[in-house]
Every structure is written in structure tokens, then in C-alpha cells.
Amino acid sequence: MEMGEIVIQNVNQVYHNANQGDFNALSDINLHLCKGESLAIEGESGSGKSTLARLLIGIEKPTSGKILLDGEDITCWNYRTWKQHRKKIQAVFQDSSGTLNPARSAYANVEEALVNLTDKKRAERKKHILDLMDAVHMDYGLLETPVRQLSGGEQRRLSLLRAIAVEPDYLIMDEVTSGLDLISADAVLTLVENFVKLSDSSCIFITHSRKDAMRIANRIIIMQEGRIAEQGYLIDQLSNQKGQG
Numbered sequence: 001m002e003m004g005e006i007v008i009q010n011v012n013q014v015y016h017n018a019n020q021g022d023f024n025a026l027s028d029i030n031l032h033l034c035k036g037e038s039l040a041i042e043g044e045s046g047s048g049k050s051t052l053a054r055l056l057i058g059i060e061k062p063t064s065g066k067i068l069l070d071g072e073d074i075t076c077w078n079y080r081t082w083k084q085h086r087k088k089i090q091a092v093f094q095d096s097s098g099t100l101n102p103a104r105s106a107y108a109n110v111e112e113a114l115v116n117l118t119d120k121k122r123a124e125r126k127k128h129i130l131d132l133m134d135a136v137h138m139d140y141g142l143l144e145t146p147v148r149q150l151s152g153g154e155q156r157r158l159s160l161l162r163a164i165a166v167e168p169d170y171l172i173m174d175e176v177t178s179g180l181d182l183i184s185a186d187a188v189l190t191l192v193e194n195f196v197k198l199s200d201s202s203c204i205f206i207t208h209s210r211k212d213a214m215r216i217a218n219r220i221i222i223m224q225e226g227r228i229a230e231q232g233y234l235i236d237q238l239s240n241q242k243g244q245g
């Protein structure tokens with residue numbers, strides 16, 4: 001197995017609900033993502049997209065099945081093992097309040113991740129953060145601003161920047177543009193687009209929007225009621241559409 005691969009084998013997630021009985025949030029999910037690939041996951045609300053994201057970052061363990069990252073089954077990892085591998089896999093969710101400290105500056109928030117998860121020295125951290133700001137066309141002025149004063153779109157970009165800064169092997173993004181106006185959403189997508197182009201990380205981009213999926217990913221799976229209903233390469237669809245137009 002190549003480093004950077006994600007292999008999901010026969011994954012099921014069943015939630016026990018006292019009133020309604022068992023609920024199959026994920027049924028028999030099988031998926032293979034190569035190193036450096038970007039995969040979009042699309043599907044109606046409740047189809048299991050976020051459940052899959054939570055399994056991939058270890059917030060939950062599946063009821064059955066295996067999830068292999070670099071050939072290691074993460075469903076067996078305990079808290080300590082996850083802590084050792086935290087740099088490897090980063091996630092950004094639509095609600096950034098869990099990851100960003102609102103009282104601290106944007107810079108301090110990104111730097112904290114670098115202090116915790118990398119060996120970079122102070123001067124290296126500063127250069128890295130400024131280089132990233134350049135790469136994603138973000139204004140240095142934002143760095144000194146306390147997070148609570150940033151707009152929703154800026155906070156979302158900062159969460160992404162924080163995740164990207166540690167150069168993860170895997171980046172999971174769950175509806176990172178939802179709730180944003182068109183201009184902020186476009187800025188977030190540009191950031192993700194640049195990251196996908198420039199890095200060799202494997203990315204999973206969960207979205208309701210086919211247009212956004214096409215901008216970011218080269219492959220897509222469509223989920224329906226906890227199953228993979230369809231999958232394919234987005235480039236094919238794009239060229240078919242061009243052919244029709």
C-alpha cells in the first residue's frame with residue numbers, strides 16, 4: 001500500500017435510538033482514495049456524509065468495518081495513538097468554534113497548531129504563516145485581529161489555513177462553504193483549490209454543491225441513505241457537458 005492512501009472496507013455505522021430502534025447511518029461503505037487524490041462527497045441531508053467524516057478523523061468508531069490510512073486500521077487506534085498521528089489528518093467543519101480560540105489573534109491560532117504539531121522554530125513558523133497567507137492571497141492585516149472580530153468567511157478561511165499549515169497527509173472538509181455569502185464562499189473555495197493544486201495531500205471535500213465539487217475534486221461519490229449510490233470521475237462529466245454545450 002502506498003503512503004497517503006485511504007481505504008474504507010465494509011464500513012457500517014448503526015446508531016441505537018431508544019424510541020425508533022437501530023438506524024443504519026452508513027451501510028457497507030467501500031472506498032479507495034489514492035495519495036494526492038481529491039474526492040468530493042455529495043448527497044442529500046442525512047445521507048451519512050458527516051458520519052463518514054467523523055469516522056475518518058476518529059471522533060467515532062464504526063460499528064463494523066475497517067478504515068486504513070497508510071495501511072494502518074485507524075478504527076483500532078486509542079486516544080494516545082490518535083494524538084501521535086494528529087498531524088497526519090486534519091479536518092475542517094462548517095462550525096469553526098471548536099477549533100479556533102475567539103479571544104486570540106488569527107496568527108496565534110495558526111501558530112498554536114504549528115507549535116503543537118510540528119518542529120518548526122519561531123522564525124520558521126512566522127515565515128511559514130506569511131508564505132501561506134501569500135499563497136492563498138490573504139491580507140497580513142488579518143493576522144493581528146482577534147478571531148471574534150473576523151467575519152464568518154474569514155474565520156472559515158482561517159480554520160482551513162490552520163489545518164493546511166501543518167501540511168497534513170489527509171484533509172477532510174465538511175461543508176466548508178455552507179452559510180457563507182457568494183463572495184466569502186468563493187474566497188474559501190479559492191483557498192481549497194490552491195491547496196489541492198499545490199500539495200500532494202489526499203482531500204475529501206463534502207458538499208451539497210456539484211459546482212463546488214467540480215471545482216475542487218477529480219472524483220465524486222454520491223451518497224443516498226447511508227450508501228454510495230453513484231461514483232465517477234468529475235472530469236468525464238465536465239467533458240461530456242462541454243461536448244453537449
Ligand SMILES: Nc1ncnc2c1ncn2[C@@H]1O[C@H](COP(=O)(O)OP(=O)(O)OP(=O)(O)O)[C@@H](O)[C@H]1O
Nearest residue numbers: 015016023025043044045046047048049050051052
Ligand atoms: N449520534 C447519532 N445518533 C443517532 N443518529 C445520528 C447520530 N449522528 C447522525 N445521526 C443520523 O444519521 C444520519 C446521517 O447523518 P449525517 O450528519 O451523517 O448526514 P449528512 O449527510 O452529513 O447530512 P447534512 O448534509 O445535513 O450535514 C441522519 O439521519 C442523522 O440524524
